[in-house]
Amino acid sequence: SQQGEEDPQALSIQEGENATMNCSYKTSINNLQWYRQNSGRGLVHLILIRSNEREKHSGRLRVTLDTSKKSSSLLITASRAADTASYFCATVVNNAGNMLTFGGGTRLMVKP
Amino acid sequence: SQTIHQWPATLVQPVGSPLSLECTVEGTSNPNLYWYRQAAGRGLQLLFYSVGIGQISSEVPQNLSASRPQDRQFILSSKKLLLSDSGFYLCAWDGQAWDYGYTFGSGTRLTVV
Numbered sequence A: 001s002q003q004g005e006e007d008p009q010a011l012s013i014q015e016g017e018n019a020t021m022n023c024s025y026k027t028s029i030n031n032l033q034w035y036r037q038n039s040g041r042g043l044v045h046l047i048l049i050r051s052n053e054r055e056k057h058s059g060r061l062r063v064t065l066d067t068s069k070k071s072s073s074l075l076i077t078a079s080r081a082a083d084t085a086s087y088f089c090a091t092v093v094n095n096a097g098n099m100l101t102f103g104g105g106t107r108l109m110v111k112p
Numbered sequence B: 001s002q003t004i005h006q007w008p009a010t011l012v013q014p015v016g017s018p019l020s021l022e023c024t025v026e027g028t029s030n031p032n033l034y035w036y037r038q039a040a041g042r043g044l045q046l047l048f049y050s051v052g053i054g055q056i057s058s059e060v061p062q063n064l065s066a067s068r069p070q071d072r073q074f075i076l077s078s079k080k081l082l083l084s085d086s087g088f089y090l091c092a093w094d095g096q097a098w099d100y101g102y103t104f105g106s107g108t109r110l111t112v113v
Helices: none
Strands: A004-007 A010-014 A019-025 A029-037 A043-050 A055-058 A061-066 A071-076 A085-093 A100-102 A106-111 B003-007 B010-013 B019-026 B033-038 B044-052 B055-058 B065-070 B073-078 B087-093 B108-112
Touching: A004 A085, A010 A019, A019 A029, A019 A085, A019 A106, A029 A061, A029 A071, A043 A055, A043 A061, A043 A071, A071 A085, A100 B044, B003 B087, B010 B019, B019 B033, B019 B087, B019 B108, B033 B073, B044 B065, B044 B073, B055 B065, B073 B087
Parallel strands: A010 A106, B010 B108
Antiparallel strands: A004 A019, A019 A071, A029 A043, A029 A085, A055 A061, A061 A071, A085 A100, A085 A106, B003 B019, B019 B073, B033 B044, B033 B087, B044 B055, B065 B073, B087 B108
């Protein structure tokens, strides 16, 4: 079963704009991770935020986590055409080892 | 550095035929390994995970099985494929730590015809 749900399912923006993707989950987590997948390829780990963290940055990426609302957001600033991909949130659930449960993803298209 | 290899990249198999997908990890020992399946335009569904040789846990009852014959080898199999087995299969390694992201293989696109 899916733990996370991304919103929106698809997003189309112009190059240079910011892209924001949201993720909601259902149960208590150890951490939440964001992954990127180019079409037909494997997933690439972008960033991990622990349950006791509220915000994390990596380059043009900013992730927030609100455990009271069971939600997270991924912000990509100054987007580029090369950012076109699907983005997935995934959670490590408490008392479930290190297994990742993925959401359905957001398909981002950045138009040049 | 650690790398994960997965093959073949694409596979077209007739219904009822057997399946064997292989995943190997380099640069680490006793890795935790995972098989996921991704339907077109969807998220990933965990199929199997393994914490060591001969140790397999199944998350979803299905027409597939997994084996861990060697420390760094994880195999996904089926005796008789169904049309519903079509999808994108991904092997992953979790870096052996709670706060470490997964490393994924490049995936196998399986089409059952």
